[in-house]
Amino acid sequence: AESGVPTFREAQTGLWARYDPQQLATPEAFQNNPQLVWEWYAWRRDLVSSAEPNPGHLALVNLAKMVPEFNLITQNIDSLHQRAGSERVIELHGNITRTKCSGDGEPVDSWDETRGFPPRCPRCAYYLRPDVVWFGESLPQTEIMKAVEIAERCDVFFSIGTSAIVQPAASLPLYARRQGAILVEINLEQTSLTPLVTYALSGPAGDILPKLVKTASNH
DSSP, rough: OTTSSSOSSOOOOGGGHHHHHHHSHHHHHHHHHHHHHHHHHHHHHHHHHHHHHHHHHHHHHOOOOOOOSSEEEEESSSHHHHTTOOSEETTEEEEEEEETTTTTOOOOOOOOTTTTSSSSSSTTOOOOOEEOOTOOOOOOOOHHHHHHHHHHOEEEEEESOOOOSTTTTTGGGHHHTTTTOEEEEEEEOOOOTGGSSSSEEESSSHHHHHHHHHHHHHO
16 A cells, blocks of 8 residues: 555546455456456456555665565565566465466466457467456465464564455464564554554554664664
8 A cells, every 4th residue: 555556445536436346356257257356356456556665665675685585475466566676575475467377277478469358368268367356265375384484483473564364364463473473563553463463563564664673784
């Protein structure tokens, strides 16, 4: 949101104001009206492409340079972490800038734009779809297993700007806490995680994270 991209649950605008995002981001919605879902994601891709990483993204890049081992796990699908300079980002919910075949799930880099919307997979003619995790779908196993492993052996776990609602990602800070990690939450609002954390910092990540990193770099 601090980069100018509406969060998933924020009200849509313009032509999309009458649609509930949680009803568009499902396999059933895509099956019933693939063109509508494809066009909605095309609109969201345009929003993402015009956005820029904010100071919070950049602070995480600097933080990664200061600690022996740093891992970034994200529910975001916008590539802004990578554009800011973060490496080895674990994307739990996929990436809106990528496209895959709805049949076999394999990535597709190019297709014939003249074959309608959504376009068809050049290999098997199934519809193409955004490479994101929809409601009712499982997270990619490699990513979530790696995320759990990281959470269970970390010394400090930051939960930044998340509602702490969507599972299984919402359990990651709990795994870290169970193993004795310091748990830090940065959020504009309190969440179900707030009473359990070591430190709860209220405010925008783009303001708090740069200050934390600057303070740490001076010690």
